[in-house]
Amino acid sequence: MTQLVPVLSFAHQLLRQAVQPGDVAVDATMGNGHDTMVLAQCVGAGGKVYAFDVQEQALQKTRRRLQTAGLDEQVVLIGEGHQHMNRHVWKRLSAVVFNLGYLPGGNKALTTQRDTTLAAVTQGLGLLKPYGLLLLVIYPGHEAGRIEQEAIEVFVNGLDQQHFQVLRYQFTNQKNNPPYLLAIEKVSTS
Numbered sequence: 001m002t003q004l005v006p007v008l009s010f011a012h013q014l015l016r017q018a019v020q021p022g023d024v025a026v027d028a029t030m031g032n033g034h035d036t037m038v039l040a041q042c043v044g045a046g047g048k049v050y051a052f053d054v055q056e057q058a059l060q061k062t063r064r065r066l067q068t069a070g071l072d073e074q075v076v077l078i079g080e081g082h083q084h085m086n087r088h089v090w091k092r093l094s095a096v097v098f099n100l101g102y103l104p105g106g107n108k109a110l111t112t113q114r115d116t117t118l119a120a121v122t123q124g125l126g127l128l129k130p131y132g133l134l135l136l137v138i139y140p141g142h143e144a145g146r147i148e149q150e151a152i153e154v155f156v157n158g159l160d161q162q163h164f165q166v167l168r169y170q171f172t173n174q175k176n177n178p179p180y181l182l183a184i185e186k187v188s189t190s
Helices: 007-018 034-043 056-069 082-088 114-127 143-157
Strands: 024-027 048-052 075-078 093-099 128-138 164-169 180-186
Touching: 007 034, 007 093, 007 128, 007 180, 024 034, 034 048, 034 056, 034 075, 034 093, 048 082, 056 075, 075 082, 082 114, 093 114, 114 128, 114 143, 128 143, 143 180
Parallel strands: 024 048, 024 093, 048 075, 093 128
Antiparallel strands: 128 180, 164 180
8 A cells, every 4th residue: 555655754765765875965954853863874874964053952952863873973063054055065965955944842933044045955956966856845834934935936946957857745735834845856967
């Protein structure tokens, strides 16, 4: 029996397919560390994950989660916004993941923002190796999320299909503007 999986579970399935031991990946919005942990498991001891967040609470929770799992050696936690990715990452990436919005259990007034997210997405796409993935889990159910969503949609719809493929994974019959996934695969080296 086939079963549709929730948006975040599908994102994790894609990450597990795209990221291999020894690879380099980015969690652009570490939050509570769930995506960071999936990436750390995928890259293994020989790989590296760079995880970004501006909130100290996110850094602490993620650090504890990784230490408990014995995965902290392959992760670099960065207490800066994802728009500064190019300051910290120079290697070709297998994957970049964004879980947008606000920190679950944190201050809902502190959210990812349109301009910084677009800057980070642009940087992340530039760092992807061929057939690498950039994943965006988008939450349009709050005002900042709706503004961010509109800008991202315009941006990804303008990507050249000769270089990128964009997939939308969304449950369309759910109420209250449910989250959805945009998965961007780089299909060329230019």
